[in-house]
Amino acid sequence: MTELTDLTISESLAKLKTKEISPVELTQAYIKKMGENDKYNAYVTQTAEQALERAKKSEKRYADGTNRPLEGIALGIKDLFCTKDVRTTACSHIINNFVPPYESTVTQNLLDDGALFLGKLNLDEFAMGGSNETSCFGPVVNPWSKATKLVAGGSSGGSAAAVAAKMCAAATGTDTGGSIRQPAAFCGVTGIKPTYGRCSRYGIVAFASSLDQAGPICKDVTDCALLLNCMAGYDAKDSTSSKVAVPDFTSFIGQDIKGLKIGIPEEYRPDGLNPEVAAYWDKAAEILKAQGAEIVHISLPHTKYALPTYYVIAPAEASSNLARYDGVRYGNRVDGNGLDALYVNTRTAGFGKEVKRRILIGTYVLSAGYYDAYYLKAQKVRRLIKNDFDEAFKKCDVILTPTSPIEPFAIGDKKMLENPINMYLNDVFTVSVNLAGLPALSLPIGLSANGLPFGMQLIGKAFDEATIFKTAYQLERGAKFVRM
Ligand code: GLN
Numbered sequence: 001m002t003e004l005t006d007l008t009i010s011e012s013l014a015k016l017k018t019k020e021i022s023p024v025e026l027t028q029a030y031i032k033k034m035g036e037n038d039k040y041n042a043y044v045t046q047t048a049e050q051a052l053e054r055a056k057k058s059e060k061r062y063a064d065g066t067n068r069p070l071e072g073i074a075l076g077i078k079d080l081f082c083t084k085d086v087r088t089t090a091c092s093h094i095i096n097n098f099v100p101p102y103e104s105t106v107t108q109n110l111l112d113d114g115a116l117f118l119g120k121l122n123l124d125e126f127a128m129g130g131s132n133e134t135s136c137f138g139p140v141v142n143p144w145s146k147a148t149k150l151v152a153g154g155s156s157g158g159s160a161a162a163v164a165a166k167m168c169a170a171a172t173g174t175d176t177g178g179s180i181r182q183p184a185a186f187c188g189v190t191g192i193k194p195t196y197g198r199c200s201r202y203g204i205v206a207f208a209s210s211l212d213q214a215g216p217i218c219k220d221v222t223d224c225a226l227l228l229n230c231m232a233g234y235d236a237k238d239s240t241s242s243k244v245a246v247p248d249f250t251s252f253i254g255q256d257i258k259g260l261k262i263g264i265p266e267e268y269r270p271d272g273l274n275p276e277v278a279a280y281w282d283k284a285a286e287i288l289k290a291q292g293a294e295i296v297h298i299s300l301p302h303t304k305y306a307l308p309t310y311y312v313i314a315p316a317e318a319s320s321n322l323a324r325y326d327g328v329r330y331g332n333r334v335d336g337n338g339l340d341a342l343y344v345n346t347r348t349a350g351f352g353k354e355v356k357r358r359i360l361i362g363t364y365v366l367s368a369g370y371y372d373a374y375y376l377k378a379q380k381v382r383r384l385i386k387n388d389f390d391e392a393f394k395k396c397d398v399i400l401t402p403t404s405p406i407e408p409f410a411i412g413d414k415k416m417l418e419n420p421i422n423m424y425l426n427d428v429f430t431v432s433v434n435l436a437g438l439p440a441l442s443l444p445i446g447l448s449a450n451g452l453p454f455g456m457q458l459i460g461k462a463f464d465e466a467t468i469f470k471t472a473y474q475l476e477r478g479a480k481f482v483r484m
Contacts, residue, residue: 004029005166006483009073009223012169016062016072023058023072023116027051030074030118034167040141040152042162044079045087046119054116061114070230071114076168078159079120080127081107081214082203086117090205091135092125094331094350104203105235106172106214113230118168122158125352126322127179127207130426131409131416132157134354139411142187143484144452150408153183159217160187164484170218170227174204176211177310178403178430181442184217185403185455188444188484190472191217192224195463196437197242200235208317209240211310211434219483221443221472225249228465244463252469258292260471263396267303268429277402277454280445284400284456287478288471298392298399302384303432309385310431311424312365312378318355319362325350357420386436389459398467401429403442403455429457439465441472444481453481 004026007015015021031048051074058072082088082100089096103111111117124134131151132140140157142150143165152161156173160183163171173180175193184191192215199214206212216227228249235241264285269278285295327333327346334345351359365374392399405428409416416423433440439462442455456475460468 005033008219009070009169009226012073017067019062023055023062024052026072027055027074027116030166030168033165034118037143037165037167040143040161040165041138042122042140042158042165042167043076043119044089044091044122044137044158047086047117048119051116051118058114058116068112068114070110073115073169074118075110075115076119076121076159076162076171077107077117078123078156078172078174080123080174080205081172082205083107083117083120086120088120088205089136090126091123091137092350092352092355093136094325096136097332100203102203105200105237106204106231109230109233115230121162121171124155124157125355126205126318127155127174127176128318128354128358129154130178130182130423132183133411133417134352136352141411142408144188144408146451149411150452151186151411153186153408155179156183156217160184160189160191163187163189163217163219170216170223172214172231173217174212174214175434176207177314177434178427180215180217181403181430181440181455181457182426184442185444185453186408188453188481189217189219190221190224190441190443191215192228192441192465192468193433193439194228194232194465195242195439197240198232198439198463198465200233200238200241202235202237206321208314209321210317211314213434221441221469221476222250222253224441225253225469242463247466249465249469252466253473255470256292257288257471257474260293260398260467261296261396262288262293262471263296263298263392263399265298265300265303265392265399265401267300268401274405276448277405280454280456281400281402284445284475284479287475288400291474291478293471296396298395300388300392300432302381302388305381306385306432306435307424307428309378309381310427310435311361312374313382313435315358315362316366316375317362319359319366322355322359354420382435385432389436389438393461398471399459401457401459403429403457405429407448407450407452407454433459438462439468441468443472443476445479446481
């Protein structure tokens, strides 16, 4: 029997509108699931009472016909989005008592459209990581885990796990180098990182400002379109948010893809590529071809420089953004004898190992003498990576690649934890997109021999999420992936 929490947002809205189900009933079903699935450690703060209060108000709105686009839909919010009067931690010891007096623009947009929030979701500390193991609240457990506890991916691990385990109808995420797409792939759900500037960054704790972008993680492609409609839009409070008009993304769902050119980048298929990943990639191309799309082979020649470029630029920006947590202006304070000692004690106690590593790398590549050799060079290569995409998009409309080169691995995997480079290598298919500011979606394509989900990525031209949605919906229909 299907449970209420199995419904997608679009299915729920249809039943809410006909009053077959009520917002309170639906919200209670999600709250029950949150209790049952506590073992996954997806939520770091729960706001069930507040959610039920809002659900009651939504009930009135359905009764008097003033219901808004997401009326009564229960969401989880990555704990990187500031939520007014609700603790926001970035999963770091350094701000684990921060209660924002304001709401981020993206979450405000969702509230204005009638959504309600069940709580704040776990993530890698300051969104730095690919396995959700750097959180000060401990790792998120992938709901697909069998005997061994597996990572949910990161940094939006809590968001992806909560959606997979039906602990919310959908969740917000952020993506600096893959943090929406990779955990979505690991947990068998769908997520889109929109074009840089589509969603306001106002009120989102900053990691790397030129790369960070908010987006939804959902049960399916249609829900992603529905949610992005509400999240996106120009915001005067973020000077990098775009004035490009936001189309109704749901209008592209169901459109056919006849004649659409799908680009397959040769550089994304190195010799050692996991054969299961390669096979699913071929299968995805076949599905799209069967629906009338044309497969074209493209080249993104600077792909091999994407990871080193990202791991210079992202830490550089992070070291600058995180300078504010000094125990004076922001963050928890650990006193010391004099100002220097106060800084050292505060930051030593407040930041975890990975965050410290990024600050060290970032300050190094920005320092006099090294700035030209690392940071400036990385910025130049970033442009070349963007140019590769511009060239490729002369030949195709959308690009198809795997999301991750591997399947979810065990929590505490020594190979990943002892050598951070191994962890960084998992971002090989996702970081280029952020460096170029492009939109990209990940959707589940099938299961590995171990019964774990694999994701496929569709990359679009800037501000052309429309083509991604159109293609993703057809791929979803063809893949027939069975949700958890
Ligand atoms: N795994 C990448 C990193 O650690 C991406 C993180 C993100 O997108 N926030 O930087």
